Amino acid sequence: MDRAISIDTLRRRLHLRIATGLVLVTGLCAAAWGINRVVRPSITASEIVVAEVRRGDIANTINASGVVIPVHEEVVSTPVATRVAKVHAKPGQQVTQGELLLELDDRELRLALDSLKEQLAQQENRIVVLTQELEQKHKQLVSSIELLEIDLQSVRAKHERFQKLRASGAVSGEDMLTAELNVKRTEIQLRQQREQVDDTRRATRSAIEAANLQKAILQKQIAQQEQRLAQARVTAPFSGMLTSLIEEEGASVAVGQQVARVSELNNYRVEATLSDFHARLLAPGQAVRVEQNGEVLAGTVHTILPEIQNGTIKLLVDLAQPHNQLLRNKMRVDVNIVTDRKANALVITSGLAFNGRGRQPAWQVQDGVARKTTLELGSSDGKLVEIVAGAQPGERFIVSDTSTFKELDSIRISQ
Known part of the structure; x- marks a missing residue:
C-alpha cells in the first residue's frame, strides 16, 4: 500500500530544484562572461x-x-693662388680680433709689388722729364718770339722809310714790294711761334696728364697688392669661434678659396x-x-x-x-x-x-x-x-x- 509523500519531502525537493536551476544559470552567466572575455579583444x-x-x-x-x-659669421678667403706656409691656430678654439690664424706663401705677391713700384718710379721720372722738356721748349720759343719781334720792328722801320723815299722816286717799286713782303713774312712767323707755344704747352700737358693717370693707376694697383700681401697673413676678422681652418701646411689654395671661418x-x-x-x-x-x-x-x-x-x-x-x-x-x-x-x-x-x-x-x-x-x-x-x-x-x-x-x-x- 502506497503512502503519501510528506510535505517536508516535497518542500526539500522543490528547494533542490531551485538551487540546481540557480547554479545552472550562474554557471551559464559565468561561462558567457568568460567567453566574452576571451572572444572580445581588449587592451590594458x-x-x-x-x-x-x-x-x-x-x-x-x-x-x-x-x-x-x-647671427654673424665671416669667411676669410685667399686673395691669390698660393699655398699654406704656416698654421697658427686650430678649428674650435676661441680667437680674438686680429689674431694670426695662418700664413700664406707671399713670395709672388712681393715680386709683383716690387714690379709695380718700379713702374711707378718710371712714371714719376717720366713726369719730371716731360715737365723739364716743357720748360725748355717754352724758353726756346719765348726767345724765338723775342727775336722775331725785333726783326718785325726792323722790317717795319725799313718799310716806312721806303714809303717816304718812294714819294721822291728814290726807291723802286720792286724794293717797296720786297719790304712789304718782309713785314708780312715776319708777322706770320711771329704768329706761328706764338701758336707753337700754346700747341707745345697743350701737347706736353696732355702727356703729363697721361703719365699722372698711369701713375694713379699704378698707385691703386700697389695699394691692392699691399692689401693682398696683408691678407697673406690670415687674421681673425672679429672675436669669436674659429669654426673651420685649413690645417695642412703646404696645401695649395685657389683664388677666392675659403681658408678660415669665424663665427660669433x-x-x-x-x-x-x-x-x-x-x-x-x-x-x-x-x-x-x-x-x-x-x-x-x-x-x-x-x-x-x-x-x-x-x-x-x-x-x-x-x-x-x-x-x-x-x-x-x-x-x-x-x-x-x-x-x-x-x-x-x-x-x-x-x-x-x-x-x-x-x-x-x-x-x-x-x-x-x-x-x-x-x-x-x-x-x-x-x-x-x-x-x-x-x-x-x-x-x-x-x-x-x-x-x-x-x-x-x-x-x-x-x-
Whole structure:
C-alpha cells in the first residue's frame, strides 16, 4: 500500500530544484562572461594614452626642420693662388680680433709689388722729364718770339722809310714790294711761334696728364697688392669661434678659396627648411616656436629666402633669446611657424591617433570601453588639435597609436 509523500519531502525537493536551476544559470552567466572575455579583444590602460576634450586657445602651425646658425659669421678667403706656409691656430678654439690664424706663401705677391713700384718710379721720372722738356721748349720759343719781334720792328722801320723815299722816286717799286713782303713774312712767323707755344704747352700737358693717370693707376694697383700681401697673413676678422681652418701646411689654395671661418659666440638664429607647398602661407614677422629637448624658444620669421631648391624653401628665424645657453652651432631643432590663432576652441592633446585635418576615425573611451567614432579635426600647433565636430567638452579619446585595432568598432580597456 502506497503512502503519501510528506510535505517536508516535497518542500526539500522543490528547494533542490531551485538551487540546481540557480547554479545552472550562474554557471551559464559565468561561462558567457568568460567567453566574452576571451572572444572580445581588449587592451590594458597602460598601453594607451587617453586625453579629455576641453576648451582652449590654439595656434595653427607649420612644422619645419631647423639648424642653429650664428647671427654673424665671416669667411676669410685667399686673395691669390698660393699655398699654406704656416698654421697658427686650430678649428674650435676661441680667437680674438686680429689674431694670426695662418700664413700664406707671399713670395709672388712681393715680386709683383716690387714690379709695380718700379713702374711707378718710371712714371714719376717720366713726369719730371716731360715737365723739364716743357720748360725748355717754352724758353726756346719765348726767345724765338723775342727775336722775331725785333726783326718785325726792323722790317717795319725799313718799310716806312721806303714809303717816304718812294714819294721822291728814290726807291723802286720792286724794293717797296720786297719790304712789304718782309713785314708780312715776319708777322706770320711771329704768329706761328706764338701758336707753337700754346700747341707745345697743350701737347706736353696732355702727356703729363697721361703719365699722372698711369701713375694713379699704378698707385691703386700697389695699394691692392699691399692689401693682398696683408691678407697673406690670415687674421681673425672679429672675436669669436674659429669654426673651420685649413690645417695642412703646404696645401695649395685657389683664388677666392675659403681658408678660415669665424663665427660669433653665443648669438644665434635658426635656419628653417620646409616644403615649398607652404610658401604662400609664410610672411616675415610671423611668430615661431623653436623646440629642442622639451625646451621652447620664441622667435619671429626674419627673412624668407627667395630661392627654392628640390621642392624646399628656407627662412631665417630671429630668436627672442639669441644668447640662450642651450643653443649650439649646427644644433638641429624643431621649428613651428604660427600662421593663425583661435581662442576658446574645442581642443584635445595631439598624438599619433590623429593625422592632419579633416574627418577621421577616433576611439571614444567610456565605461572601460573604447568605441569607434568620427571626428572632424582642424588646426594643430603640435601640442593641441582642434576638434571642429564630433565631440563635446569632457569626453575622452585615445590619442596614442591606434593602428593595432583600427579595423575594430570597439575594444575593451582592462586595468
